[in-house]
Amino acid sequence: MTRVISYTRFSSARQAKGDSYRRQTEMAMKWCRDNGHVLDTELTLEDLGVSGYSGANVKKGALAVLQEMLAMGQIESGTILLIEAFDRLTRMNIMQAYGLIFGLINSGLVIVTVTDGKVWNSKTMNNLTDFMMSLVLLYRGHEESARKSDLLRKTFNRHRNTGSQQAFGVAPGWLYREEKSQVWVVIEELAESVRKVFEMSAQGYGSKAIAKRANEENWPIPTRKTKASSEHWHAQMPGQMLRNRSVLGEHEHRIRTHDAQQYHWKGLSTGMVIPDYYPQIVSDELWHRARASIDTRMVEKRRDTQYYNIWSGLMYCGLCGAPIQRRSDKNWHSKGQHFCSDKLAGVTACPSSSIVTTDFPLLCDIYSYASTELGTVSGEQYVARAAELEVFIKDKAREASRLTIAIAKTNSSIEVLSRKLLEVEEAMRHAQDELREVQQEAAICDGNATFDESFIEDVFTFLYVPDSLEAKDKRAALHLKLCRLIDHIFLYPYDAAAVKWKNQNVLMWVKLNDKQLPSRSDPTAKFHKPPKPRPPKPHPYYEAGMRFELVPPEPKIRAPFKRREKSYRESVVPDDVLDSLDNIEDGTS
Template sequence: MRVRIIEPIKSPELKRKRVCAYARVSTASEAQGESLENQATYYQSLIESNPEYEYVGVFADQGITGTKDERPAFQEMLDLAREQKIDLILTKSISRFARNTTIVLELVRELKNLDVEIVFEKENISSFDGDGELMLTVLSSFAQEESKSTSENIKWRYRRKFENGELAINTTRFLGYDKDEYGDLVINQSQAEIVERIFRDYIDGKGTFVIAKELNDEGVLTVASGRWHPSTVLNILKNEKYKGAAKLQKTYIKDHLTKKKCINHGEVDSYFIEDNHSPIVSKAIWEETQKLVVLRAEAKGNTAKEKEKYQNRYPLTGMLFCSKCGAPLRRRVWNSKYASKKIVWQCSTYIIEGKKSCPGTVIDDTALSRLTIKQKTVVEEVFKNGQKYYRYTSKSQ
């Protein structure tokens, strides 16, 4: 008798979807932090309890508006999706994902082309649904209008505050003052000594670069616990609050989508209050300092007219900064009279004061032309094996 062994048929293993979630809260308050933590816990439990899902992670941004697409966790999630390491994204609602209609639709289409599905729980919409895009267009438009309305309400509240002479100052980033229980500015004596020293040194003839260097050499930190730069010193010297006055609404938000802060040149009302709080320097010292700032700027050719003329010439003007002293890089032409001429960007402190003030940073314009620079960037020269390379860092960091 012939016996044949029948092997058991193995059913193909079900491929699990690689799933993540995105969560966001718009402020950094403690309550919002708890909300973000709860969302992360909820989504992790939801994904891990589903046998058809493989948990990729929960990406969460706190204190960042949904009208902007510079959210770090959001961008990390998109990078993974573009590397085809995610199949499904879960999110609470369209407004948590993004409030800008254009951003929502562009990302939904991009991810759909990558076979990445997005599910919006509150609206019960999947980006893979046939009529999903139409619903997203309508609902994200509502979310964008809601964001605009919220922005206008916040602006209105601040305008009322300014009209009533109320300050909106974060003293954790304002050297020399704290706030008392009533929200009024009170002098922080140890910090005030640094402010007084800066004004005194400047009047005695020291420049902003020298003052910043001496403070750094002595290990004195800025109010943000960072290093001093000439621009930091200059901002202190020009701040009217140190003479006890307050100019309100120096800047304004032009667009609720980009949240870009613009200097107020009269586009909106501004308010000036004399004798608003206790001064750190006298009015006489402050006024003398302002005259010196103008005179020294004129001596260097840094007048407002020249700055405007220069800044309007090249897209990268005002965008590049020296890693050694923090000064802006200035566009220059080397060997302009010869065939070997080339365009470079060089430290303005080095150009004006020489290497005794700063060793300087210099970079070819051709190297920069290969980059896409859309924010203020610190350029650092790095030498490795005798070769020079460059490291680029956002100035905000």
């Protein structure tokens, strides 16, 4: 008996709610009953919500699978393929459509359009009348889709140019509206979750730590509800929110065609960013503080979830330049050890050192230097403001780059894009001027310390306290402050540490405590004995550093974790795709 298979397709997910799928499957079953065949239900060929106009079903859908099976000889010659009509198979242009049809027929398939019961095989395609009929059907299907695409594109362009929000119904999960004609309303409970994410980021917490806190405290999840929505906060969710400028009320129109989404799931940027499109739920000041915090701590992946390692990403071995790793031990006086990472890898024999012999003298000298040389509490505000401005300038530079590419690649809206580019460049210039002023003010301010006395006292109180949220917050805040002020610290165990400050060429040398047994150094130890009188141990590295005779090695900075740019990069899209954007299906949002 001749094998009969069927192919079902519709273009959009909205059609799944209609009658298209039922109609196509029932017509295939009816044709089999009327003609004495049995439909093969083991091979299911369905492209549901896949465009035939763009050729997505041919490139990666069920139709692509069918062609591969034919090429491998898995479907015998003479097999009947049932389709509702030619436009279910394809709506591509005539040249592409005929290439597909002839390819299937030459592979041995017999195509039947069940709407009219017409059989299409090598015999009928050699008949001039049938050939012309197929030509008309394929042309009509393509032109119908092209007309709809043109209408959609014009509709989206009209709404976009007038600033209307009615054609673009998708919004962040913390907003809702009953009808497209209404304004967006903030769901305060969800917006508060977003603000907490930004506040914790500004304090120095990373995405995983924020997600963990959110799950522990059962924060509502402020994302759109879909079938694939998570029921809890996952590690990437806070990071995604921290990059989403919708919290500032901005919206960027994007071209979401099949061709554009081949390069990025978000589609193709138009370069048009609209301010005040949504209600703003995060202040500009909080956004820049959070982004500045993220840029400040762009170091290797943190494994210390309790933030005990306040020197993370800053400390390097003074002997070989490798990063210093910390192994905590809360139950012993030493609180753990600092290890050269190259020693752990078996590359060097650099010595380790006790954490307590490093942390306290180093923090005290940093506090003392910051008190007299690095400015005031207002100086700390200058440092934070400078970090915020640097993030703002980077954002504007990226936006200017996108606009420049969009102007070069588009044939429309050049005047609008050019005007926007001038605005972005002007904002960037103002920010650069303010940054210079802030840096000058920070250089001349005096008075109280950047690390004020109450702050440093709190740090020493909470430095090693386990299982305390307050202590964890203090350590995270301290790490962020250190990252904003210090470039590198070079450690010479039980001898010295050299601190390289940001924007300064002079090293600050710190003498570290000598190595002692816990029973000697800790008066509360059970078998405490006062240390025996002995001459002070020499500190050759410290002395050489103070005489300017010791130069630390170049730090072996591990490549920082760079998140792949989520925004669409127009520069990777071939020109032929960009040039064809005005002639492809769907629209923008």
